[in-house]
Amino acid sequence: MxxxxxxxxxxxxxxxxxxxxxxxxxxxxxxxxxxxxxxxxxxxxxxNAGARALAARRSHIVALMVPLRTDVYVPVMMEIAISVTMAARQHGYDVLLITNDEGPDGVKRIAASGLADGVILMDVEMDDERIPVLQAQRTEAALIGLPQDTSGLSCVDHDFAAAGALCADHLADLGHREIAFIGYGSGVYHRHAGYAERTLTGFRERAEQRGLRFLHRSCEGTYESTAGTLARILADRPDTTGFVVQNEGAVGPLLTLLRTSGRTVPEDVSVIALCQDQLAEQFAPRLTAVTGSAQELGRVAVEQIMRRLTAAAAGDRPVDDRVLLTPVLTIRDSTGPAPRQQS
Amino acid sequence: MxxxxxxxxxxxxxxxxxxxxxxxxxxxxxxxxxxxxxxxxxxxxxxNAGARALAARRSHIVALMVPLRTDVYVPVMMEIAISVTMAARQHGYDVLLITNDEGPDGVKRIAASGLADGVILMDVEMDDERIPVLQAQRTEAALIGLPQDTSGLSCVDHDFAAAGALCADHLADLGHREIAFIGYGSGVYHRHAGYAERTLTGFRERAEQRGLRFLHRSCEGTYESTAGTLARILADRPDTTGFVVQNEGAVGPLLTLLRTSGRTVPEDVSVIALCQDQLAEQFAPRLTAVTGSAQELGRVAVEQIMRRLTAAAAGDRPVDDRVLLTPVLTIRDSTGPAPRQQS
DNA sequence: TGTCACCGTCGAAACGCTTCGCTGCTAGCT
DNA sequence: AGCTAGCAGCGAAGCGTTTCGACGGTGACA
Missing domain, CATH: 1.10.260.40 (lambda repressor-like DNA-binding domains)
Incomplete structure (x- = not known):
């Protein structure tokens, strides 16, 4: 050596x-x-990393805590993890991967042992129990997701409300009046996952402004579940001509089911998805979709934590920082003008 | 503190x-x-982690190098990363995430700085340039994937050859005689990715033993690509009644296309997939599939590296270790007896 | 010409832990 | 009784960095 x-x-x-x-x-x-x-x-x-960390009281490591839950679309998590890693490298930092099952104790362990200089938390809940631990340990952190109270914290997330609104606008612009929103499984709403609620709220408010009638139905994302959800929607609102889908798993089944039921996309019904572009491109027809960049999420989180770290080193009080990334609507082949009213 | x-x-x-x-x-x-x-x-x-590492010359960290390439199904990578992390924790180890774009230099950096005690390499190529670096640095390693020469190394992978053979057997048992194998994009074969080649070889050998006629076609996994591939297959071999699919992206499109072309699964044609169970369950009909556990892959890799680490501490020469995980066939609704010969 | 400030470099003291060797003990043998 | 062996605990020497204070040397300025 x-x-x-x-x-x-x-x-x-x-x-x-x-x-x-x-x-x-x-x-x-x-x-x-x-x-x-x-x-x-x-x-x-x-x-030598150990000697350096000991003498400088800086490990040049940030921890990334990933959720074990898989109701979030997994490739997105991976994309975030990778972008965090690459962004951190640019600052001379490495990334330690820890899983959510360690919970608040895990955060404590990492912080108290000086293993990492900061922590990036993914899948932050409205009232996340890891946050007080973080503050007690005086560890720098950046959150991906928005908790209830963001004071003194750095957070970044997609602007899900804007994404929901974008969907409503697009369908309204095309003349649709009767919309169904196919969301995540009911468990996601029950635990008040911020992203699901904010999307729905954003969609709902804009839909009301634009005079749309709409329906929200949760859906587990399997074929059977999607079939059931669709059947109920069509029974309740047979005149539905627009679908907003926020559950990645439901997209494929939905398209198949619509076709089987004799409805053509986009001539008879329009479908707009809230999912990654890569996924949207894979279907036939290619899906109009509202997306945010997962990469950007990771990059911003790293920037935030680096800023806090340098501020802490200089003895400054770090300011709150709340970034919402603007979503983008990409129009493809699954949305079109509403059909002439027939009923 | x-x-x-x-x-x-x-x-x-x-x-x-x-x-x-x-x-x-x-x-x-x-x-x-x-x-x-x-x-x-x-x-x-x-x-204090730094002090401990310095004094004991052990960081209690293993590095996990993940590929950036996304032709491997991403959720599987994530599953491996998580199982590695959890298994490592059981041994008192943490996991450092590094990306493949750092290449051999990244391995060098981690090893030489003593940041990690060992490295787990994912997506190992037949002739991987990171391996000599590893050996030069006398760093312990475990590989997920099989390189050409495994001497002195610990490797673990799915037994893709057995998986291919399982597919051939299942279809042969059901009386199918004319099979098409829809594989990954041609790039995957051109870089001689071990998993793709081994699956194909395993399938081919068993198919020949069982007297099957078969065709292998690469496919990029998009809808258009799948459509083109299927059209060519049906033009070349109209009597094809069995499909083996190894490309996750092609599964959905294939099912849709078969239906559109008037073929019913499994009455007219059988489809068997090489993909995760979770994915296989999502389609209609639910797919018969051959799978290996990604979790197990991660766990075994961690066991291997821990064994090497304790051996190195005791001054023993670690033995080679080459584990192939046996794949499992789960019969669902997408395969059935071959239809009576009509031609 | 003396003083001061700054530049480039060095020596040495931490940083918090592990681990080697030592010291009293007590207990078990011959 | 004398010797060895093993147990429990202590003290101190590192482990490889960073960083503080100090020290000559040089140029600017009064």
Missing amino acids: VTIADVARHAGVSSSTVSYVLSGKRAISEETRNRVQISVRELGYHP | VTIADVARHAGVSSSTVSYVLSGKRAISEETRNRVQISVRELGYHP
């Missing part, structure tokens, strides 16, 4: 000088700096 | 005693041990 002392000897300087070259925290002459950098490269020196 | 010295003072012992209580590496009297444990709990002591 090659240590800083080896580099120092090789370059003919003291080890503190090597350290200063590497950190840039003191002025070092051009010449010395070059000599040191060459030695570093030649010896293949990488500072 | 509470240190080991605080605990020692609180319990009225020396800090080395506290350390021995915690590590169990020396005998400590029942009474002292209790006193120390109580102090630990009361003070909420968590050993």
Whole structure:
């Protein structure tokens, strides 16, 4: 193993000088700096992470706590995890993966042991029990998702309300008047998952403004469940011509079922999805969809936590920071003008 | 911050005693041990990770290198990442997430800095350039996937050849004679991804033994691509009655296309998928599928690396270890007896 | 020409933990 | 009785960094 002392000897300087070259925290002459950098490269020196963390009281690690629940579309989680990792690397940080089943104790463990300098929490609930622990430990954190009370916290999320509104607007613009909103399984609403509620609220408010009649139905995302949901919708509101779908699993079945029931998309009914573009592209017809970038979510969370970390180092009080990412509507082949009224 | 010295003072012992209580590496009297444990709990002591790593030359971290490529079904990657994390925790280890874009240098960095005690590599290629780096750094590793040369390495993977064979057997048992194998996009075969080739080989050999005629076609997994692939298959071999699908994205489109073309599953044609059970359950009809447990993959990889770590600590030479997980066939509603010959 | 400030470098003191070797004990043998 | 062995606990020496204070040297300024 090659240590800083080896580099120092090789370059003919003291080890503190090597350290200063590497950190840039003191002025070092051009010449010395070059000599040191060459030695570093030649010896293949990488500072020992443990020693560094101990001396600097900084581990250069952020923890990312991922949910085990799978009602959130899994590829999105992965995309966030990866974008967090890559963004963190850009700041010289690594990412520690921890699972939600460790709960608040996990946060405590990581923070108290100094394993990570900060924590990014995914799938934050309205009243998340990990937040008080975080604050008690004086650990920097960034939340992906919005809790009830965001004071003193950094949060980032999609603007689900805007996404819901966008759906309502698009369908209203096309002349649809009778809309069905196919949402997540009822469990998601029962635990008051913020994203589900905010989407629905955003949709509802805009729908009312635009004079749409609408129906919200939860759906587990399996074929059978979708079939049942669709049947009920068509029984209650046979004139429905627009569908908004927020459950990734229900999209495929819905399209199949509509076709089987003799309805053509988009001539007879329009379907707009709240899902990733990649998924929307996979169906036939390609789906009009409202999306937000999962990558961006991860990147912003990392920026937030880095800002808090540097603020904390400077002794500043970090300000609240609440970012909502604007969703984008991409019009594809699954939405079209409402058919002429026949009833 | 509470240190080991605080605990020692609180319990009225020396800090080395506290350390021995915690590590169990020396005998400590029942009474002292209790006193120390109580102090630990009361003070909420968590050993400082950096100091521990420095002194013990063990970080208690394993790195997990995930691929950025998304031609592998993403939820499976996530499932592996999570099972690795949970299994590692059971051994007192945490997991550091690193992305494949760091490449061999990333492995070098992690190993040389002592950030992680071992590395788990996902999506290992036949001739992976990270492997020599690993060996040069004398870092313990476990591979998920099989490289060309496995000597001196620990690897685990699904037995894709057996999975392919299982598909051939099942269809042969049902009396099908003309089979089409719909695989991954051509890029996957061009880079000689082990899993794709092994599945195909396993399928081919068994198919030949059982006297099946078959066709292999690659497919990108989009709707259009699947449509094109299916059209070509039916043009070349109109009597095809069995489909094996290894591309998650192609499953939905295939079912839709078969229906549109007037073929009923499973009366007219049988479809067997190589995909997760969860996915297989989502379609109508529910798919007969051959699966391996992604969770198990992660768990085994962690066991392997832990074994290597303890062996290395004891100064033993770790033996090669090559585990192939047996796939399971679950018969559902998409396969049935071959229709009577009509031609 | 003396004083001051700054620059570039060095030495040494932490940082919090593990672990080796030592010291009194008590107990079990010869 | 004398010796060894093992138990329980302590003290101190690292582990490899970072960072603070100090120290010559140099140039600017009075």
